[in-house]
Amino acid sequence: MSRTVNRKGRRHPLSSLVLILVGLFVSGGAYAAVTGTASAADAPVSASQIEDGKKLFASNCASCHGLSAQGSAAGPSLIGAGALSVEFQVGSGRMPMSGSGPQAEKKPVQFTQPEIDAMAAWVASLAPGPAVPEASSLAGGDPSNGAELFRVNCAMCHNVAGAGGALTEGKWAPSLRNIDPVHVYAAMVTGPQNMPVFSDMNITPAEKNDIIAYLKFLDENPSVGGMDLGALGPVSEGLFVWIFALGGLVAITIWLSAKSN
Amino acid sequence: MSVATQKKSTAPTSTGAGMRFVGGVSNYIDERTSISGAVKFLGRKIFPDHWSFMLGEIALYSFIVILLSGTFLTFFYDPSMVEVHYDGSYVPLKGIHMSAAYSSTLNLTFDIRGGLLMRQVHHWAALLFVAAIGLHMLRVFFTGAFRKPREINWVIGFVLFILAMAEGFTGYSLPDDLLSGNGLRIIDGMIKAMPGIGTWISYLLFGGEFPGNDVIPRLYVLHIMLLPALVIALIAIHMVLLIINKHTQFAGPGRTNDNVVGSPILPVFAAKAGGFFFLVFGIIMLIASLFTINPIWNYGPYDPSPVSAGTQPDWYIGFADGMLRLMPSGWEFVVDGYTWSLNLLVPIVVLMLFIVIVMVYPFIEAWVTGDKREHHIAERPRNQPTRTAIGAAGVTFYAVLWAGAASDLIATHFRTTIEGVILTLQILLIVAPVAAFWMAKKIALALQRKDRELVLHGYESSRIVRLPGGEYREIHTPLDEFEQWKLVSFDEYAPAQLRPNARGKITIGARMRSSVSRFYFEDRIAPVVTKELESQKH
Numbered sequence: 001m002s003r004t005v006n007r008k009g010r011r012h013p014l015s016s017l018v019l020i021l022v023g024l025f026v027s028g029g030a031y032a033a034v035t036g037t038a039s040a041a042d043a044p045v046s047a048s049q050i051e052d053g054k055k056l057f058a059s060n061c062a063s064c065h066g067l068s069a070q071g072s073a074a075g076p077s078l079i080g081a082g083a084l085s086v087e088f089q090v091g092s093g094r095m096p097m098s099g100s101g102p103q104a105e106k107k108p109v110q111f112t113q114p115e116i117d118a119m120a121a122w123v124a125s126l127a128p129g130p131a132v133p134e135a136s137s138l139a140g141g142d143p144s145n146g147a148e149l150f151r152v153n154c155a156m157c158h159n160v161a162g163a164g165g166a167l168t169e170g171k172w173a174p175s176l177r178n179i180d181p182v183h184v185y186a187a188m189v190t191g192p193q194n195m196p197v198f199s200d201m202n203i204t205p206a207e208k209n210d211i212i213a214y215l216k217f218l219d220e221n222p223s224v225g226g227m228d229l230g231a232l233g234p235v236s237e238g239l240f241v242w243i244f245a246l247g248g249l250v251a252i253t254i255w256l257s258a259k260s261n
Numbered sequence: 262m263s264v265a266t267q268k269k270s271t272a273p274t275s276t277g278a279g280m281r282f283v284g285g286v287s288n289y290i291d292e293r294t295s296i297s298g299a300v301k302f303l304g305r306k307i308f309p310d311h312w313s314f315m316l317g318e319i320a321l322y323s324f325i326v327i328l329l330s331g332t333f334l335t336f337f338y339d340p341s342m343v344e345v346h347y348d349g350s351y352v353p354l355k356g357i358h359m360s361a362a363y364s365s366t367l368n369l370t371f372d373i374r375g376g377l378l379m380r381q382v383h384h385w386a387a388l389l390f391v392a393a394i395g396l397h398m399l400r401v402f403f404t405g406a407f408r409k410p411r412e413i414n415w416v417i418g419f420v421l422f423i424l425a426m427a428e429g430f431t432g433y434s435l436p437d438d439l440l441s442g443n444g445l446r447i448i449d450g451m452i453k454a455m456p457g458i459g460t461w462i463s464y465l466l467f468g469g470e471f472p473g474n475d476v477i478p479r480l481y482v483l484h485i486m487l488l489p490a491l492v493i494a495l496i497a498i499h500m501v502l503l504i505i506n507k508h509t510q511f512a513g514p515g516r517t518n519d520n521v522v523g524s525p526i527l528p529v530f531a532a533k534a535g536g537f538f539f540l541v542f543g544i545i546m547l548i549a550s551l552f553t554i555n556p557i558w559n560y561g562p563y564d565p566s567p568v569s570a571g572t573q574p575d576w577y578i579g580f581a582d583g584m585l586r587l588m589p590s591g592w593e594f595v596v597d598g599y600t601w602s603l604n605l606l607v608p609i610v611v612l613m614l615f616i617v618i619v620m621v622y623p624f625i626e627a628w629v630t631g632d633k634r635e636h637h638i639a640e641r642p643r644n645q646p647t648r649t650a651i652g653a654a655g656v657t658f659y660a661v662l663w664a665g666a667a668s669d670l671i672a673t674h675f676r677t678t679i680e681g682v683i684l685t686l687q688i689l690l691i692v693a694p695v696a697a698f699w700m701a702k703k704i705a706l707a708l709q710r711k712d713r714e715l716v717l718h719g720y721e722s723s724r725i726v727r728l729p730g731g732e733y734r735e736i737h738t739p740l741d742e743f744e745q746w747k748l749v750s751f752d753e754y755a756p757a758q759l760r761p762n763a764r765g766k767i768t769i770g771a772r773m774r775s776s777v778s779r780f781y782f783e784d785r786i787a788p789v790v791t792k793e794l795e796s797q798k799h
Contacts, residue, residue, distance in 0.1 A: 102678075143352055143353040144354060144355045144357060146353070147353040147354065147357075151561045151564070151569070152566065152567050155439075155567055155568075155570065157570050159569055159570040160439060161559040163571065164570070164673060165569075165571050166670070166672040167679075168679060169678050169679075172673050217353050224370075224377060224558075225381055225552070225553030225556055226381075226550065226551045226552045226553050227552050228556065231556070232670060233440065233571050233572070234574060234576060235573050235579075235666070235667045237575070238577075240548075240552065241548075245385065245388070245392070246392045248544055249319050249544060250316070250396075252544075253537075254312040256315065256533060256536075257310050257312040
């Protein structure tokens, strides 16, 4: 026993702690460098913008999220949520929430873009979190690879054509038609509501661009087969055939067998 | 004389060389085939006129459209599961690995002129085909047109319905896209759930572990050879029996059990039917050119891992999918290492039972009524309250299962929870048919009562007169004889008496029949008889 103690004595007793700390800093720093979530990187943020954001937050969001965004029983903490979360939730009209329910509904956006940016800047100033990417960086993806990734990762909730679908307990995956690419990106990075986070380890930024490119392709190219009946698949096709095709033909049979006057 | 002959020969020429040509050709053919007998026989066949008698025609004509468009599709479709790289014109699938079947369907869609239209024509016509068969069967059921001598034709028609579903399902699987692969996976699961033999059958069908490399070519052979051959053969028998049995007609003046009142096939009915064929064709083309169906390019190639939200079968398989969805979870147990998956076995048994009852219903009813007479007069549904109620219960059962297949879409579109939808439908599956039975029977009886009232007292004319004594009375206009005929001519059935047989014994079968018969005919409204009518005439 004593020999082992002696052997250990050559090193400083805190050396292992230092090693762990160094390791953590290196891996954490590398992670931060790779994922590039440093909030201040993209847009210059002024102190007055942050101050404006703080005021807007206090008057519009604090009743649920707390005055310093620490969270409450009514809403989660936003420390570390990042600017991208604010951009998604407020910019898509989901926040402020119209009422508590299984899921926040989309409604008309309540703030101007500078106001949203200000709140985003304030939330981002609290702790590092995902930043809003430049819209130009979300272009140029490969729709073919995006479609493949979409089918494997997204279609089980959002439907292959992005028409949306049902989740449990009254929740739902929304339709992905005509969504701002920044919001699509934000949804994958921040995992809002019931959506899982698709980190950059899971789907790389380039692959996220591919998915965005696929959704854009769907928006820009209406169904080649004609009206798509909501892209809901065989249910709407079946209803259509019973009501309009068979219904129309039954009307024709009645016309054909009607007695002439 | 010669002048007269001249006149004779020039007169037909002036009516047209065309007529002479037609006459010559018909004569040529008739001298070699003696077909005029058949034409005369068929041409004089009478078909009664009623809109509901044309539903089967819709099915027949959409089947012709299916045959024509399907033939076009076979020219370009490649039933092979060989893996290829897609290199067609649809951008979001460029370079993706897929089966030759899916790739050729995409090429058919995007790179063959008219290919997409033909695919949509084929698929819409298929949906319409099965829907028209369904509606036609409901018409036959609710008017009792399956009674003697048409029981066998009912069974043939029923087999056609099943074959149409099989045709639909095999066709739905052929593009080998994600949606169709998911459908096949469910069938594979149901097969594997069968105790003992399931796994063996699954390996036999798929040529190994699902999905394998064999199933598409096999389904293709079924889809374009065996099943269509069976459908055509059975349609032919169905038609021949229709001609032999004659068509039913609704009761009316001059229409009896021994005649058929309507138009002859040649020329009236044939012209109408020909025109109707083009109307059906036209409607299908119109829909196919305006509305997308089965956008396989969205679904992507089949891959066993992803399942899209909103994955449903085509409507005619929906009732089976709904049954699976409505099963409570966790209904399974393990015996000696083998899982007995009741949540798949119970649906299989329930659906089989449902289907078999539909098939043998004519025989069940014949046994209950003990009626051996031939019936050529179609009944009004109200005049057979119990049968109508049974039909209503069956339709409701089917409809709840059908809604079950769309449970997720009901939840999202009506902003409610999917669990709530499922629970509601589970309860409805048991309660709704009973309620529908009860309501349909009450409504049928009430309508019969109304008819009886009309026959005996006529219509209320809204003319109120004051009698000399001061009494006010509304004048009732009596029905004319045509109307009256429709309302009074129907068969009345009474519960079968429980009597001992020749040996003086009351068998269990007789006892059962008597109680079922009581269930059928206990509540009934007697048709108005002549005596009652005469006593009303004052």
